[in-house]
Amino acid sequence: MLVVEESTVYLRKVRFQDGWHYVLRESFWSGGGWMHRDLMDLGDDPEAYIVYPGGNGFYFKPELEEALEAKGVQWETNDLEEVFLPFLDPHIRRIVTMFRAGAAPSRWAGCSQEELLEHQKGLHAFDKRRLHYLRCGRVDIGKLDDRPWKFLNVLLEKSRDEIEHVFESMEAQLRPHEVRPYLFTALHLQSYFPQHLLKNQPAALDPEKVDDYFLEEICHLNADPAYLKGLPRRSGGRLHPYLVRYVILYFDHTFTAEALWNDTLRGFIGSRGFYQPPRPSAAMPVPDACRILGISGEEFETMSVRDLARCFKRRAMAHHPDTGGDHEAFIRTTRAYEELLLRKGRSRR
Template sequence: MYLATEQQRGVTRYRIRISVQTDKDLYASQTVFDLGPDPCRFFNIVAEHCVIFDDALLSALQDAEIRRPADELEKLLFAFFPQDVQQRLLLFRDRGIKYKGPLSPEEKEQIQRQVHIVDKRRLYYLRYGAVDQSRLYRLNEKCCRPLIGQSRDEREYYFREQEKVLEPGMYLQYVYAIFNLCRHFQQSFASWLPEALPRDEIGRHLKEALRLLQLDTSFWQAEKAGEQLHPHLQHYLWMLRNFVPRTASFQQRFAEDFIAGRRQFKWPERKTPTASPEKFKEIWGVSREQLQAMSQRELTRLYRKKALELHPDKGGDAELFIVMREIYTALSKK
């Protein structure tokens, strides 16, 4: 059982829904009770901390075969209680929780069949904060246990609740990681630093990933996605638009400076130093055309011979030696 919301003419309406199995490993959502825009109408506070729920609401949950409906409603509508009531109830809220132990073989099989890869990526990021999803196989399968037997609608509301821990500065990393957008980029830092990548390209690849997910029947199970992009998927476009960059880290500044430098800097073209034909003949003993026609081996042999003659340590002319070395370096690069 979970609480769903729906926007109608700018007003938020609340509905209590459950997941119903329609086929093996296929679940659909079903509305049990419409709370309207104000769920507070369906409970009263008695003796400062005792919550009494509406009889019609309890009856609807009993008809849906919800066990201990009052306790479930207390968890579901906890956020609507007055703050002083919340503080009192927190003292007793989690006392009945028991350790569920390791996964059974049946649960492991259900996880393999029911949990979509996008769900696993979301769990992996929310648990470890890892943009690089190359070690997704290390995700503890116990993290997937709450998703067993849930419809797509219930799962999306589950993740919506989990995503409340994300700050606006983490939105870009989150959508980049869960839709595996790094596969579209060739930069060496693409797997871990999406902030340094072009935002418009990330947005374009995200829209394409959402379009494909809209058509993925294994993702929606027994739900109908519709022709237009589903509101559950529109949520991730909203995340990308509302991303607020955090204070730049050293890695981000380094990557941005590196990219900017590669875009602006160009190695200057190496040109053969100019020398008059007479000086060229004086240095090398051959003409420019003859020198350019030589192989690398012949050029090196001649250079070493002339270097012994022109080197300043051997009593040669320092200026001519420098010109000769520049000409040799330029010709060797060709």
């Protein structure tokens, strides 16, 4: 991003009445917090402001530079290159990226651990948890406040709007089955199940309770002045657009058996410090899966997804390795639940 004396410039995709526009915005320090302002509407194609005279050269149209100067923004060509990098011709982008490799170190490189921790204390817990999942893909996040983490530096010295811009770009890489676990982790919904053995496996929890806690946390966040710092006040208690998109994402996706299996396997491998890739296996027959969960085929046919989850939780707790159970039995139980949950999903279509 463009960094200039307590301000950064970035491109933000914003919806207007006539469609999506790219707006050049600035995060700046004011009144003890980071705020943002619009610098220039670039329309629907930022590349229109890049001129290619020939060869591998390029420059920016004068009106872009004039708009920055009119707003009092100090800038350098290298800084604008970074902002417009995604919109450069692919060949030229590769060249620019190659020359940027090994460039100037991060401005935080010279900070001591104590100084960096002090800077990161100002980051919101919601942001830390979001970034941790996007970086590590883990629901169990551990403690993020006891020491500084380099991966959090990307959020420092940014307005709330620019931080959301960073997350929207990263969230676009999430696969469908990762969306709900991501939001479950970001809102720390596992804290509502402190004694539950499967609190970090949301697909195995009571779905109605998880939904209720999700909405409760979204409402808390919507009223949190620390999260909304630097933004204009909104009247009528309406949900902020930053959070509306998460409600849409949450209810447009589901907790899947694949996510449950991945979380279970990752936790099991991580706790034992070794890795063996899972072997591809054929689908487990329904009668075998029912037998492992201790139910009959007739009972399975009349069960709701919620009843099936309860049945799985009872069996899983009995076999969980952390409570002295057999890990092979626990994995078989999880696979059985995965297969039956998948069958329930197919029967709804």
